[in-house]
Amino acid sequence: MSIIHLEHIDFSYKKHEPILTDVNIEVPAGSVYGFLGANGAGKSTTLRVMLGLLKPQSGRIRLFGQDISDSYPAHLAHVGSLIESASLYDHLSAKDHLKIACQYFNAPHKKINEVLSLVKLDQAGSKKIKDFSTGMKQRLGMALALLHDPELLILDEPTNGLDPNGIIELRQIIQQLSQDNKTILLSSHILAEVEKLVSHIGIIKDGSIIFEGGISDLQQLRANNMIVIFKVSDSRAAMKSLASKQCKRIDDQQFSLQADDKVEIAEIIKTLVQQNIEIYEVKPQSSNLENMFLNVTMHDHGPVT
Amino acid sequence: MDRLLRSISAELTKLKYAPILWLCLLVISIVTAIVFLSCYLDGDAMTQLGVNPWRRHLSAGVAIFSVFLGVPLIVMLTSTAIFIENNARGWKYVYSTPHYRSTIFYAKLIAILCVLLTVIVAVIIMNICCAFALDLLLPETEFRYYDMHLHKYLPDYLHTLTALMGVIGIQYFLSLRFKGFLIPMSIGIIAFIVGLIIGSMNKPIALYYPYSYPNIVKDHHMFTIDQIGVTEYGWLNNVEIHSIVIFVCFVGLANLLELRKNIN
Numbered sequence: 163m164s165i166i167h168l169e170h171i172d173f174s175y176k177k178h179e180p181i182l183t184d185v186n187i188e189v190p191a192g193s194v195y196g197f198l199g200a201n202g203a204g205k206s207t208t209l210r211v212m213l214g215l216l217k218p219q220s221g222r223i224r225l226f227g228q229d230i231s232d233s234y235p236a237h238l239a240h241v242g243s244l245i246e247s248a249s250l251y252d253h254l255s256a257k258d259h260l261k262i263a264c265q266y267f268n269a270p271h272k273k274i275n276e277v278l279s280l281v282k283l284d285q286a287g288s289k290k291i292k293d294f295s296t297g298m299k300q301r302l303g304m305a306l307a308l309l310h311d312p313e314l315l316i317l318d319e320p321t322n323g324l325d326p327n328g329i330i331e332l333r334q335i336i337q338q339l340s341q342d343n344k345t346i347l348l349s350s351h352i353l354a355e356v357e358k359l360v361s362h363i364g365i366i367k368d369g370s371i372i373f374e375g376g377i378s379d380l381q382q383l384r385a386n387n388m389i390v391i392f393k394v395s396d397s398r399a400a401m402k403s404l405a406s407k408q409c410k411r412i413d414d415q416q417f418s419l420q421a422d423d424k425v426e427i428a429e430i431i432k433t434l435v436q437q438n439i440e441i442y443e444v445k446p447q448s449s450n451l452e453n454m455f456l457n458v459t460m461h462d463h464g465p466v467t
Numbered sequence: 468m469d470r471l472l473r474s475i476s477a478e479l480t481k482l483k484y485a486p487i488l489w490l491c492l493l494v495i496s497i498v499t500a501i502v503f504l505s506c507y508l509d510g511d512a513m514t515q516l517g518v519n520p521w522r523r524h525l526s527a528g529v530a531i532f533s534v535f536l537g538v539p540l541i542v543m544l545t546s547t548a549i550f551i552e553n554n555a556r557g558w559k560y561v562y563s564t565p566h567y568r569s570t571i572f573y574a575k576l577i578a579i580l581c582v583l584l585t586v587i588v589a590v591i592i593m594n595i596c597c598a599f600a601l602d603l604l605l606p607e608t609e610f611r612y613y614d615m616h617l618h619k620y621l622p623d624y625l626h627t628l629t630a631l632m633g634v635i636g637i638q639y640f641l642s643l644r645f646k647g648f649l650i651p652m653s654i655g656i657i658a659f660i661v662g663l664i665i666g667s668m669n670k671p672i673a674l675y676y677p678y679s680y681p682n683i684v685k686d687h688h689m690f691t692i693d694q695i696g697v698t699e700y701g702w703l704n705n706v707e708i709h710s711i712v713i714f715v716c717f718v719g720l721a722n723l724l725e726l727r728k729n730i731n
Contacts, residue, residue: 175729210559210731213562213563214562215558215559215562215563215729215730216729216730216731217727217729234567235564235566235567236565238563238564239565243560243563245559245563247556248560249555249556249558249559249560249561250555251551251554253484253485253486253551254481254483258480261480262480262481263564265474266473266561266564266565267565268473
């Protein structure tokens with residue numbers, strides 16, 4: 163069962179300036195879904211549409227299997243969200259914020275100390291927000307999202323402003339929540355951090371989803387679209403002999419190109435040898451998510467699922 | 468109903484320690500100080516043999532509040548209450564809670580009205596305390612020898628509040644339409660000054676200018692002065708009815724726009 167299901171969502175602030183075009187997203191229950199995209203790709207807009215903060219021009223949004231127009235606003239009792247920076251009032255303390263959240267979500271007040279301790283703010287509960295650091299504000303934002311024990315957690319760039327220790331702690335919290343069978347949608351541009359957490363991935367580019375699937379699907383896609391770096395005696399001559407391929411020169415001896423599979427790499431090597439170009443090294447680019455992400459977003463193929 | 472009450476409670480918590488509460492205290496203190504000093508320095512006017520001093524004393528408090536401080540307080544109160552939300556970028560959070568946008572919209576409005584009512588009640592209480600203090604300092608004022616008959620003056624406060632409703636509606640609408648507090652506050656203060664001028668001119672145009680309504684209603688109810696054609700319709704008069712209609716129109720429009728608003 164999918165917890166979030168976006169179907170053919172179009173959104174724009176002004177006519178003829180689409181921000182989201184035919185966005186389709188399906189987040190399975192219990193998954194940690196990484197939502198990736200460059201700045202301005204439409205990640206935050208998509209998350210705001212999911213929460214009903216922005217009204218799409220067309221399309222259908224289902225949360226927990228129900229159309230949000232039918233279940234609004236009751237379904238929001240099961241959603242915790244942190245969109246970009248936390249919404250905090252400078253003149254109030256952390257505990258005041260959590261009391262306000264208790265009133266909105268009808269949550270028991272005993273949860274206040276529990277979530278403060280979870281985000282390691284138990285010593286700062288009475289401190290005013292104006293005296294909080296950016297990292298502390300972000301932790302409090304997490305506490306506000308977790309207070310009512312939501313089934314679905316939507317986190318938009320949650321590590322913004324956190325120091326390395328804070329990022330590790332947040333990662334541990336997310337891992338713990340995913341073990342508790344919560345569904346987590348996590349958008350981030352720090353790809354290395356997402357890589358360690360997610361089970362599913364969606365990639366958005368220019369307001370359109372260009373990839374969606376499990377992390378293994380993305381790895382398969384990468385295997386089929388690998389970037390290979392060649393070190394040769396003369397990169398210009400090599401690129402000339404491979405004119406039909408899209409090569410990118412790195413320096414006098416190195417160039418890179420995209421290959422569909424191993425057979426294609428063997429053919430390229432054969433061509434270079436026939437042209438009397440010496441090959442010193444053939445190296446596939448390292449396989450972390452960042453490279454996969456760049457591979458997918460660099461090429462203008464349509465949605466891949 | 469439970470959701471509305473929880474939302475109101477949340478809104479009131481947000482106003483806790485907000486600068487506007489200090490402003491409310493200042494307004495209460497100013498009204499009390501003016502009433503006290505005017506009586507203390509002009510005690511002879513208060514001591515008319517056989518005349519109940521409470522009427523003049525309590526009416527003075529209502530008049531000062533409604534004419535000079537009510538509108539500025541509403542302008543500041545509405546602007547600040549909404550600015551707190553804008554400044555915290557809080558709309559995206561409150562509209563992600565399991566409450567209808569209308570519930571949050573009306574909860575904010577009710578919270579503002581609650582603060583205003585509290586200020587009015589505090590003004591009344593402080594005025595009464597002030598009378599007892601005057602009685603100790605100036606025994607010839609003879610407050611102790613007369614009944615307060617507070618119930619006779621409470622309608623004056625209710626009429627004042629009714630006359631202010633139009634301004635509340637307009638200022639609430641403006642505060643929601645503009646992100647900063649400067650524009651709604653500036654419009655409110657300028658409109659208030661114009662209202663004072665129009666109100667003092669005693670011209671019928673004042674009947675159509677909501678910022679002068681507190682002045683007209685004060686003159687009509689407390690001092691029975693009427694040169695511009697105030698007509699009674701049961702408990703309310705035409706100015707108060709105008710004020711309520713303006714309140715309903717602006718609040719309705721603001722709610723409609725809020726329902727359609729995209730939260731960035």
